[in-house]
Amino acid sequence: MIKTNDYLVKKMLDEQAKERSAKRALQIFHKFKISPVLGYLIFAAVLIVLQSLSSDKIISTSFISAVGSTLIYCIVALGFCLLLGYSALASLGTAGFVGIGAYCCYYCLAEYGVGVGVAFLMVIAVAIGVGIFVGVISLRIEGIYLAIVTLGVSQIIKEVLVALVEGSARISFKDIVLMGQTYSVREIKGAVFYLIVAVLLILMWVVHNLINSPTGRAMLAMKNSTSAAQAFGISLMKYRLLAFVLSTIMAALAGLLYMLYIRSDMPSTSTLLTLSTSLNILGAVIIGGTKSIWGTIGGTFIIFGIDEMFLQDIEFFNENPTLITIVCGLLVILVVMFFPGGLVQLVRTGIFKLKTLFAKWRVRRYGIEE
16 A cells, blocks of 8 residues: 555656656747747848849849738738727728728829828828728627628728729829938839838837737727626727727728839729728638737738739639639638637647647656756
8 A cells, every 4th residue: 555655656756747847848949939029020121131132133023012012911901900800890891991091192192292201191190080980980880780881981982082083093103202212213112112011010019019908908808708898897989999990090001002012003993992802801810810910911921922922923823813712712711610710820739739749859858857
């Protein structure tokens, strides 16, 4: 009986020692973890290097143009991530708000001749006004009805823009003055690309700090349970309106950058103002992960980037342009069914398994640490 108790005690101590050893191994593994802000800076640095390689004609201009346009959609998706992932608000009016930013930029630069800085301030002011006006009306309803209302608002915005702008909205490169400097035709694309990277980096930092602040926790509590959030004194209207306005500002800024980068749009035939843009943004956020900045960026590159960056030069995909749309649709279905947290959930699961394997290998290699 005494030997049995000694065996059980020894076994328990061995298990505790293994657990301590595994924790030490995980602590070593965590030392190699990059801070989120440093990750954002590395991401921006990689983009800047790509643009530099494109300027030296090492990378094709079509590839870097596709990257630039995808980054613009990343800005829109960040706002939608805040709206859907942290406030549980499903909006289908994203395309209309992007259009507001694009055509405010057109009127500021092409019609009134003001600088890009003034256009930025004007777009932000208009976005705040529109966001508050639409938000106060729309956020009194929830669920599918909110999506329907915002879809109707987006359609109204599109029709108004089509009526205001006859033909195409075109900005001459001479109208674009950044930091008091006018660029040549060859330089303007690169200058706007750097501006896109800077805006995206700032917004990633802002969203990161917001979701880790008391405001972000209040939004998340509101998403998990409106009744519990109200019981703790959280104002649903206040935080919903804040998320809606921030999402509108990001969408409008993306529209402004789109007009600076593309410099032309035809409202009557453009896909920028259509429902497909809103649905693609929704699909990108769902695929990547509704509560992850990196997941949102990755999902946007899957939806908007892969086709333009890699597949357009392949004859098979040129002959079957709808194939990538079908694949993305299937991917959305698979993610919703098996990975509700998006592809970022799959990545985190893989990293966790790697950490576990590393801990087990360390125990087998070095034994149990005393």
